[in-house]
Amino acid sequence: MTTSMNTTVxxxxxxNGTETTADVEPRLLxxxxxxxxxxLKATNVGCDTTSCGACTVLVDGESVKSCTVLAxxxxxxxxxxxxxxxxxxxxxxxxxxxFRAEHGLQxxxxxxxxxxxxxxxLKENPKPTERExxxxxxxxxxxxxxxHNIVRAVLAASGQDPDAGQTTSVEADAGRxxxxxxxxxxxxxxxxxx
Amino acid sequence: MIPVAFSYAxxxxxxxxxxxxxxxxxxxxxxxxxxxxxxVMKLRLAAPEVVIDIGRxxxxxxxxxxxxxxxxxxxxxxxxxxxxxxLGAEAPLLAAVARTVGDPQVRHRxxxxxxxxxxxxxxxxxxxxxxxxxxVVLRGPRGERQVPAxxxxxxxxxxxxxxxxxxxxxxxxxxxxxxxxxxxxxxxANDWAIVGxxxxxxxxxxxxxxxxxxxxxxxxxxxxxxxxxxxxxxxADQGTDPTSDLAATAExxxxxxxxxxxxxLTTAAG
Numbered sequence: 272m273t274t275s276m277n278t279t280v281x282x283x284x285x286x287n288g289t290e291t292t293a294d295v296e297p298r299l300l301x302x303x304x305x306x307x308x309x310x311l312k313a314t315n316v317g318c319d320t321t322s323c324g325a326c327t328v329l330v331d332g333e334s335v336k337s338c339t340v341l342a343x344x345x346x347x348x349x350x351x352x353x354x355x356x357x358x359x360x361x362x363x364x365x366x367x368x369x370f371r372a373e374h375g376l377q378x379x380x381x382x383x384x385x386x387x388x389x390x391x392x393l394k395e396n397p398k399p400t401e402r403e404x405x406x407x408x409x410x411x412x413x414x415x416x417x418x419h420n421i422v423r424a425v426l427a428a429s430g431q432d433p434d435a436g437q438t439t440s441v442e443a444d445a446g447r448x449x450x451x452x453x454x455x456x457x458x459x460x461x462x463x464x465x
Numbered sequence: 466m467i468p469v470a471f472s473y474a475x476x477x478x479x480x481x482x483x484x485x486x487x488x489x490x491x492x493x494x495x496x497x498x499x500x501x502x503x504x505v506m507k508l509r510l511a512a513p514e515v516v517i518d519i520g521r522x523x524x525x526x527x528x529x530x531x532x533x534x535x536x537x538x539x540x541x542x543x544x545x546x547x548x549x550x551x552l553g554a555e556a557p558l559l560a561a562v563a564r565t566v567g568d569p570q571v572r573h574r575x576x577x578x579x580x581x582x583x584x585x586x587x588x589x590x591x592x593x594x595x596x597x598x599x600x601v602v603l604r605g606p607r608g609e610r611q612v613p614a615x616x617x618x619x620x621x622x623x624x625x626x627x628x629x630x631x632x633x634x635x636x637x638x639x640x641x642x643x644x645x646x647x648x649x650x651x652x653x654a655n656d657w658a659i660v661g662x663x664x665x666x667x668x669x670x671x672x673x674x675x676x677x678x679x680x681x682x683x684x685x686x687x688x689x690x691x692x693x694x695x696x697x698x699x700x701a702d703q704g705t706d707p708t709s710d711l712a713a714t715a716e717x718x719x720x721x722x723x724x725x726x727x728x729x730l731t732t733a734a735g
Contacts, residue, residue, distance in 0.1 A: 277472060277473055278470065278472050278473075280473055296470060297472070297516065298467060298468040298469070298470055298471060319466050320466075320504060321500065321504060321567075321570075321571065322655065324568070324570060330573075333544070333573040334569055334570045334573060335570050335573055335574055336571070339499060339504065340499065340503075340574065341473075341496075341499070341503070343473055343475070343518070344496075344499065344518065344520060344521075346475075388569070388570065392569065407569055409568040409569070409654045409655050410567065410568025410569055410570045410571065410655055411568075
């Protein structure tokens with residue numbers, strides 16, 4: 272715990288299972304800690320305004336946008352980046368493997384954030400519907416693939432048939448919110464007219 | 466974008482947080498989830514000398530029943546609200562509104578206390594608490610006080626909270642199975658409400674129809690007098706003062722308020 276006023280703070284952050292420590296300015300962003308202090312470059316800084324999600328990492332297992340978290344806020348916590356997912360390039364994490372198999376990327380800039388957001392989503396919701404995938408990745412922007420194959424990759428990573436998932440989502444959504452309702456419109460298209 | 470340098474403290478108790486706040490007063494800013502504060506610090510629209518991080522105080526993170534109310538710790542994250550079985554059963558409007566805030570990553574960090582303290586008129590949760598008839602519990606050097614949400618907001622980004630006070634709890638009545646609805650109109654995913662309308666138990670709250678969250682009191686009165694949903698919803702923009710900006714003109718916001726109120730009342734009526 273840091274209780275006194277400090278202009279430089281010693282942080283200890285477990286990154287991909289390895290303890291890291293550094294003396295940092297409190298204003299250092301977690302994204303810059305990961306990229307510049309400990310040299311893990313998979314985490315991209317895209318918009319730098321909490322919008323695009325390219326900088327998504329897991330903090331204690333939950334997805335966060337590391338451009339809007341201070342390194343000092345993650346002191347004593349455990350961070351997972353794209354580098355920490357797969358043992359090696361021939362033994363990919365299931366989510367990374369699904370993105371490859373379903374062609375869920377083109378230029379690849381958004382991919383580390385998409386993959387980390389997906390890992391966080393599937394931890395909270397292991398069998399999401401297509402709509403839940405689209406809502407779960409709402410905070411991640413891709414400017415080339417158009418999301419279709421990304422959604423397929425997430426469904427595949429969850430052990431579901433991407434083709435089956437896309438035909439049943441309308442029925443799955445029809446019975447929600449029986450006692451009330453929430454609409455956030457138009458927001459995004461599910462391709463189902465919803 | 467890099468914030469202006471600041472001193473940082475992460476007190477390990479609410480008491481030491483309050484002591485630091487009393488010591489530093491207006492030079493200090495409270496950091497909880499940081500998803501309103503850090504963006505404005507990165508844009509250098511805010512440059513506090515001291516940042517007091519209360520984001521990991523466990524005593525501020527809870528949702529529990531207390532008599533005929535649900536008591537929510539100010540440090541409770543949007544994701545906690547969204548996933549709470551207690552809220553789902555006792556105040557489902559609040560859980561549903563929390564689910565519309567930002568995106569999952571934002572909801573993992575943002576807190577209800579931070580959202581209310583920031584008092585952005587386009588925010589969802591302040592209007593939801595107002596619509597529910599909730600209460601904000603403040604603690605500071607002069608003790609604790611409870612402020613009804615109707616008297617909490619004083620204008621854009623401003624509340625009755627003193628600089629040496631912290632929001633420690635939000636209390637909302639248990640609405641149980643009363644009909645409710647939240648209509649949030651956006652043009653892009655992951656965006657602020659252009660206009661939002663919350664309805665529960667005959668009360669109607671408006672997002673982004675003035676400098677602070679508002680109740681559509683003319684609509685509420687009409688409903689109480691037996692008006693139809695259509696008649697009451699047509700009055701939803703009375704007494705409001707929406708702004709014109711890139712997203713919408715004031716007149717379009719008034720139109721949205723009427724339409725969304727009609728939809729929300731219809732949904733809430735089942």
